[in-house]
Every structure is written in C-alpha cells, then in structure tokens.
Amino acid sequence: xxxxxxxxxxxxPPKPVVPELLNLTIGRGAEIDPLMLRLRDSASLFSLxxxxxxxxxxxxxxxxxGQWVHRMYTDDNVMLQFVCARWDGDDxxxxxxxxxxxxxxYPGDESGLRLWHDRLRQPVLTLPEGLTFxxxxxxxxxAAQDPVVLTEDVYDDRTQxxxxxxxxxxxxxxxxxxxxxxxxxxxxxxxxHGSDTSVELMAGxxxxxxxxKV
Numbered sequence: 001x002x003x004x005x006x007x008x009x010x011x012x013p014p015k016p017v018v019p020e021l022l023n024l025t026i027g028r029g030a031e032i033d034p035l036m037l038r039l040r041d042s043a044s045l046f047s048l049x050x051x052x053x054x055x056x057x058x059x060x061x062x063x064x065x066g067q068w069v070h071r072m073y074t075d076d077n078v079m080l081q082f083v084c085a086r087w088d089g090d091d092x093x094x095x096x097x098x099x100x101x102x103x104x105x106y107p108g109d110e111s112g113l114r115l116w117h118d119r120l121r122q123p124v125l126t127l128p129e130g131l132t133f134x135x136x137x138x139x140x141x142x143a144a145q146d147p148v149v150l151t152e153d154v155y156d157d158r159t160q161x162x163x164x165x166x167x168x169x170x171x172x173x174x175x176x177x178x179x180x181x182x183x184x185x186x187x188x189x190x191x192x193h194g195s196d197t198s199v200e201l202m203a204g205x206x207x208x209x210x211x212x213k214v
Contacts, residue, residue, distance in 0.1 A: 014159035018058045019088035021070055023214045024080070026158045029054040032098065033211040041178040045131070045186070045203040048100060053078055059154040059167075060087075067094070069150065077101050079202065096212075099187055099204035103127075106198050113190075116199050120147040120172040120188055127201075133174030133186045147172040147190075168192040 016025070024030055032051040040046070055072040062068050070082040083095040107113040119125060121144040123135045138145045148171045153164040170190040175183050185204035190197065 014161070016158045017160055017164075018060065018155050018158055019070070021072075021082050021084070021088070021093060022090055022209055022212060024055060024072060024212070026055055026058050026072075026155065028214065030080070031213040032207075033213070036211055040205070041180040041182040043178050043180075044182060044205075045102060045184050046098075046100060046205050047203075048078070048098075049076060053080065055080070057154055057156050058158075059152040061150040061152045061169075063148070063150065068092075069152075071152070073154075081204075090209075093209070096207040096209060097185060097204050098207050099185070099202035101200065102186070102203040103201045104198055105201070113197055116190055117147070117170065120170065120190065121145060125172075125174050125186065125188065131176065133176045133184070136173045136175040136185070147188075 018025055022030075030053050032048065032053065034051045037048060037051060053074050056075050057073040059071040059073070060068060061071075066085075068084045068087050070084060072080045077100075079099045081095075081097045081099065082093050084092040085094055086092040105116070107116055123138075123142045123144075124132055125135070126132045135145070137148065150169050150171065152167045152169060154167060155164045168191070172188050174186040174188070176186070177183055183206065185206065187202040187204055189200045189202070191200060
C-alpha cells in the first residue's frame with residue numbers, strides 16, 4: 001500500500017526530446033576509427049582534431065519527403081549527421097557523415113546574400129584556393145537547382161523543457177574525388193540567426209556505423 005501511495009506522488013522522469021542513434025545522444029561520446037582516418041588521402045580537406053568526440057548538443061530537422069536529419073555537435077562544432085527514414089530507430093538510418101568546420105563567410109548585405117544563394121544553385125562550387133567540388137545532391141544534372149531549405153531545432157539537454165534554438169538554413173552538398181580514390185564532402189550552409197547571416201563551409205567524409213565506437 002505504501003509503495004502504491006508513493007507512486008502517486010513521485011513524478012515520472014522527464015522524457016527525452018531527442019532520440020538515440022547508434023546509442024549516441026547528448027552527453028555521450030564516440031571514437032572514430034583511427035585507422036580509417038590515417039589511411040585517408042593526405043590531400044583531403046577533412047582533418048579531425050581528435051578521433052574522440054563528446055556530443056554536447058543535438059539538432060533535428062524534418063525534410064519535405066518525410067525523412068529526418070539528425071546532427072550531433074561537439075563544443076568544437078564537429079558535426080555527426082544522420083539522415084533517417086523516421087524520427088528514431090537505428091534501422092531507419094540511411095546515411096552517416098562527419099563534418100568539421102572549414103571556412104566561414106559573411107555576405108554582409110542582401111547583394112552578397114543573393115550572390116551566395118546563386119552559387120549554391122550551380123552544379124559546381126569552386127573555392128578561392130581553386131579546389132572544385134561537384135554538386136552531390138541532384139547528381140547527374142548540370143541544371144541550376146534550388147538548394148535545400150530546412151529549419152533545425154537544436155537542443156542542449158536530452159530532457160530540455162525550454163524551447164530549442166531554431167536555425168533557418170539553406171544547404172547544398174558537394175563532393176570531389178581525390179587522386180587516391182577517396183572522396184571529400186563539402187557542405188555549404190547559409191544560416192540565418194535573426195538579422196545576421198553567415199555561410200558555413202564544412203569539410204566532411206562518409207562513414208559506416210562500424211567506424212563509430214561508442
């Protein structure tokens with residue numbers, strides 16, 4: 001009887017507002033296969049400060065086709081991204097990629113913003129140092145394509161009760177093939193933070209779940 005009475009006055013523990021993917025979420029860490037990293041082409045733009053990652057924030061976005069994009073962030077803005085068929089469930093994972101910050105650009109005014117938006121519509125993106133990346137989304141088409149627009153809700157706590165940080169983004173994903181056969185990814189994100197806008201370029205690689213040790 002006393003146990004039953006206690007249960008009436010003991011609130012249920014708060015429920016997570018973000019899912020676990022491959023047993024990863026806010027407050028947990030993973031180690032990226034160091035051998036896989038060492039074997040990558042030295043010409044790659046991708047450079048990971050440490051193979052050990054601790055995730056302190058998690059973002060979620062739902063795409064127009066019903067898929068979900070989940071992003072887990074470290075304090076250094078390293079980003080582990082999952083594209084999933086559903087909100088949760090390891091069997092729903094369709095794609096795993098890892099990105100690190102590469103360069104930031106600040107358009108400054110509406111003219112600079114329109115210029116960047118037009119660049120993201122093109123099949124090729126060339127960086128100032130002359131490196132050329134081909135558009136990976138809409139692969140096979142040389143026609144201009146509108147970039148993907150999404151809204152990401154970012155949480156700093158698994159059971160957060162306050163509103164998440166909401167970031168409006170315009171994105172395009174590119175790829176280049178290195179001489180040794182490795183692939184570099186480049187994710188271009190035009191972000192809006194209130195009245196401020198920045199363009200974040202992130203260098204990335206594709207991962208298999210086996211590359212992650214939790």
